[in-house]
Amino acid sequence: MPWKGINDPYKIWLSEIILQQTRVEQGLDYYNRFIKVYPDINALAGASDDKVFKLWEGLGYYSRCKNLLATARYISSELNGIFPKTYTEILKLKGIGPYTAAAISSFAFALPYAVVDGNVARVLSRIFGIKISFESTLNKKIFQNLAQSLLDPDFLGHYNQAIMDFGAIVCKPAQPLCAECPFKKNCYAFKNNLIHVLPVKKKKIVLKKRHLNYLLINKGDKVALIKRDEKDIWHQLFEFYLVETDRNISKNQVIEKFCADNQVESANLKILNYSPELFQKLTHQHISCRFIEIKISERLKNSHRFQWVPRSELKKFPFPRIINQYLESL
DNA sequence: AAACCGGGGGA
DNA sequence: TCCCCAGGTTT
Numbered sequence: 482m483p484w485k486g487i488n489d490p491y492k493i494w495l496s497e498i499i500l501q502q503t504r505v506e507q508g509l510d511y512y513n514r515f516i517k518v519y520p521d522i523n524a525l526a527g528a529s530d531d532k533v534f535k536l537w538e539g540l541g542y543y544s545r546c547k548n549l550l551a552t553a554r555y556i557s558s559e560l561n562g563i564f565p566k567t568y569t570e571i572l573k574l575k576g577i578g579p580y581t582a583a584a585i586s587s588f589a590f591a592l593p594y595a596v597v598d599g600n601v602a603r604v605l606s607r608i609f610g611i612k613i614s615f616e617s618t619l620n621k622k623i624f625q626n627l628a629q630s631l632l633d634p635d636f637l638g639h640y641n642q643a644i645m646d647f648g649a650i651v652c653k654p655a656q657p658l659c660a661e662c663p664f665k666k667n668c669y670a671f672k673n674n675l676i677h678v679l680p681v682k683k684k685k686i687v688l689k690k691r692h693l694n695y696l697l698i699n700k701g702d703k704v705a706l707i708k709r710d711e712k713d714i715w716h717q718l719f720e721f722y723l724v725e726t727d728r729n730i731s732k733n734q735v736i737e738k739f740c741a742d743n744q745v746e747s748a749n750l751k752i753l754n755y756s757p758e759l760f761q762k763l764t765h766q767h768i769s770c771r772f773i774e775i776k777i778s779e780r781l782k783n784s785h786r787f788q789w790v791p792r793s794e795l796k797k798f799p800f801p802r803i804i805n806q807y808l809e810s811l
Numbered sequence: 812a813a814a815c816c817g818g819g820g821g822a
Numbered sequence: 823t824c825c826c827c828a829g830g831t832t833t
Contacts, residue, residue: 503819
């Protein structure tokens with residue numbers, strides 16, 4: 482990994498934020514692009530929201546990007562661009578919780594804080610036979626205390642890196658490599674045939690089904706874009722005119738709703754294209770999308786709510802995966 | 812304490 | 823195609 486052996490807190494921080502809930506293989510290119518475009522924290526702090534979100538596009542969990550920018554700007558303007566050097570100060574930064582604070586503290590500043598991520602919790606749970614889930618704050622403290630007691634301050638960075646890599650490569654969630662595991666003689670889960678039981682499983686998730694009917698409103702050579710707000714998925718990414726329903730509706734129903742909401746005469750509207758149904762599955766939501774391209778001749782009542790963008794410039798804007806999927810299918 | 816937040820890889 | 827992964831913020 483390019484950040485291996487690096488102790489620049491900016492690079493450590495950036496890599497840790499990118500790797501939250503994200504595999505190394507998935508985040509690696511993003512990290513390299515960020516470092517290339519924004520080599521230091523002041524460069525990142527000076528960038529526009531849209532530019533940074535464009536660079537983050539496709540990586541998911543977009544609040545990470547929002548917090549990344551907020552923290553960069555805070556450090557740049559309030560702390561003279563100097564990254565805080567204590568665990569407590571680092572923990573106060575936006576987008577940084579106990580895991581990331583411990584990682585930055587140990588990797589960048591050689592402070593003796595044990596990291597506990599999902600990999601570490603799994604290793605500890607199996608080797609020591611800890612039959613509590615890693616969910617409640619109390620249980621997290623128990624894992625944290627155990628990890629802290631195991632931390633060897635003389636091999637701080639190596640220890641933290643090693644136990645996470647061990648969890649990711651050997652003590653994997655499914656089909657761990659027990660046969661070649663150096664701990665098999667001491668591992669509680671292995672000795673008691675509980676590898677598939679530990680760590681204790683999480684609870685069910687409630688799945689929500691959503692139908693997003695998008696209208697690509699063409700006017701001249703321009704298309705109407707809207708930036709999504711914070712209360713929902715795809716925060717700060719762009720989309721088209723949205724009619725959301727809890728079930729499938731026809732394109733005529735979508736058009737009808739658009740005309741009614743915007744006081745548009747349907748006679749002044751022409752349908753250019755109607756896409757097949759596209760799907761995207763998120764952890765908590767199944768999303769079905771339809772795209773309807775229309776052309777309108779009359780002036781739109783709420784035109785100021787939109788950003789009118791030439792078709793040729795669409796690729797400059799950050800979009801959710803499913804919208805890019807549609808755009809690439811054209 | 813519980814709910815929410817994307818996307819990709821492996822079975 | 824289905825199942826699984828997981829840290830931080832918000833509610």
